[in-house]
Structures are given as structure tokens and as C-alpha cells.
Amino acid sequence: MSLLRVENVTKRFGGITANQDVSFQMGAGQIVGLIGPNGAGKTTMFNCIAGYAPPTSGDIWLNDKKISGYSPEQCARAGIGRTFQVARTFTSMTALENVMVGAFLINRHVATARKSAAELLDFVNLGQFKDKHAGSMTISEQRRLAVARALAVKPKLLLMDEVMAGLNPTEVKETVEVVLKIREQGISCLIVEHVLEGIMPIADAIVVLDYGKKIADGKPAEVSNDPKVIAAYLGDE
Numbered sequence: 660m661s662l663l664r665v666e667n668v669t670k671r672f673g674g675i676t677a678n679q680d681v682s683f684q685m686g687a688g689q690i691v692g693l694i695g696p697n698g699a700g701k702t703t704m705f706n707c708i709a710g711y712a713p714p715t716s717g718d719i720w721l722n723d724k725k726i727s728g729y730s731p732e733q734c735a736r737a738g739i740g741r742t743f744q745v746a747r748t749f750t751s752m753t754a755l756e757n758v759m760v761g762a763f764l765i766n767r768h769v770a771t772a773r774k775s776a777a778e779l780l781d782f783v784n785l786g787q788f789k790d791k792h793a794g795s796m797t798i799s800e801q802r803r804l805a806v807a808r809a810l811a812v813k814p815k816l817l818l819m820d821e822v823m824a825g826l827n828p829t830e831v832k833e834t835v836e837v838v839l840k841i842r843e844q845g846i847s848c849l850i851v852e853h854v855l856e857g858i859m860p861i862a863d864a865i866v867v868l869d870y871g872k873k874i875a876d877g878k879p880a881e882v883s884n885d886p887k888v889i890a891a892y893l894g895d896e
């Protein structure tokens with residue numbers, strides 16, 4: 660059985676069709692990349708899956724539960740964690756407090772939230788920055804902080820929106836290692852990324868969107884040799 664099933668999802672904003680009849684599936688334990696040129700509809704798809712912007716039509720299933728139409732909180736409780744392309748870090752709060760905000764989505768108990776937040780900071784290699792203000796951390800550290808916050812809802816499926824953008828090669832490698840560690844915990848990862856050298860080597864499958872439509876879906880090697888995908892990216896240059 661698939662962990663996530665996106666069925667014929669269309670999302671319109673007035674006259675703009677950001678996602679058009681998109682279907683794809685991913686299995687438990689997989690890392691799947693969702694790629695495509697700017698404006699292809701990747702973040703919109705994340706917003707549909709995580710309850711931030713329900714599809715105009717079509718359905719989304721997590722295991723055997725239909726989650727399209729759920730609120731963000733309901734999606735989080737159903738097992739979906741996410742990061743945001745535009746960082747929603749609370750810069751004047753400490754790293755620990757930022758992760759606790761995520762933990763409070765599923766548990767109101769302060770001591771429990773604090774304990775799980777501290778463990779998650781260790782997990783993303785930010786343990787030493789627990790009491791540091793998030794605003795004074797590097798971009799790379801802030802992205803991993805966002806990952807820790809998304810993990811605080813104890814997701815089955817983690818959506819990461821461009822967590823490698825703007826990172827140097829060492830930082831990309833560090834982030835890739837964290838993604839692999841997340842998968843080792845049994846958490847599936849759906850990753851929107853323009854940094855293809857980060858996602859291609861670790862993905863089980865790649866889904867490609869262009870102008871809101873799915874144009875390819877398959878193993879990284881197949882997809883990167885697909886003439887439709889090459890044309891979409893060259894058109895974007």
C-alpha cells in the first residue's frame with residue numbers, strides 16, 4: 660500500500676492553475692524528489708498535501724485516510740510534517756523554543772515538548788546551539804532547525820521545501836546526511852529541491868512538474884535523461 664497517494668489534484672488561484680490533474684504515489688520508507696522549474700507548482704502541491712491550501716479538485720490519501728480538506732493541524736496529527744520555503748523561524752526565540760513550537764502541535768505538555776525538542780536538535784546536529792537565538796544562526800543551521808521543528812510533530816511523512824537552497828557543497832552534504840538519518844528512522848521524505856546534486860543521488864523516485872502538470876515520474880536516472888524534463892529545465896534558463 661502507498662503511504663501517500665495524490666489523485667488528480669488540481670489547484671486554482673482565480674485564473675491561475677498552479678497544479679493541474681497531478682497524480683503520484685510514494686511508498687513508506689522512500690525518499691522522493693519533487694522537482695521542476697520556478698513556478699511549476701511544487702510549493703502549491705506541498706500546501707495541498709499539508710492542509711494549507713486544499714485542492715480545488717482531486718484527493719490526497721495518507722495510508723487509508725483521505726486527508727484532502729484537513730486543516731494544517733489535522734494534517735500534522737495525521738502524520739505530515741513540513742518545512743516552509745520562506746523560513747518561518749522565530750528569530751528572537753532560541754533554537755530549543757523554535758522546535759518546541761512544533762512539538763506543541765501534538766502535545767501541550769511543556770516538559771515533554773522541551774525533552775523531545777532537545778533530542779531533535781541533537782538529531783539534526785544542532786545540540787550545541789540549543790540556547791542560541793535562531794536569528795544568529797547560519798542559513799544552513801536555520802534550515803536544519805526548520806527540519807527539527809517539522810520532525811517535532813512525529814511525522815510519518817516529512818515534506819521539505821528547498822532546504823538545500825543557497826548552501827555550500829559541505830552544507831548540502833551535511834543536510835543530505837540528515838535526510839538519510841530521517842529515513843533510517845522510518846520517516847518518508849518528499850523533497851522539493853532545485854539543488855539536484857543533493858536530491859538525485861538519494862531519491863528512490865523523482866516526480867517532475869512543469870507549468871502545474873506532471874511531466875515525468877520515475878527513477879532519478881530515467882527522469883534526468885527524459886527529453887521532456889531536459890526541455891523544461893532548458894526553457895527555464
Ligand SMILES: Nc1ncnc2c1ncn2[C@@H]1O[C@H](COP(=O)(O)OP(=O)(O)OP(=O)(O)O)[C@@H](O)[C@H]1O
Pocket residue numbers: 672675676677695696697698699700701702703704744
Ligand atoms: N496563493 C496564491 N495565489 C495566487 N497564485 C499563487 C498562489 N500560490 C502560488 N501561486 C501561483 O501558482 C504557481 C505555482 O507556484 P508555486 O509557488 O507552487 O511554484 P514552485 O514550483 O514552488 O516555484 P519555486 O520553485 O519558484 O518555488 C505560480 O504561478 C504562482 O504565482
Ligand SMILES: [Mg+2]
Pocket residue numbers: 701702703744
Ligand atoms: Mg516553491
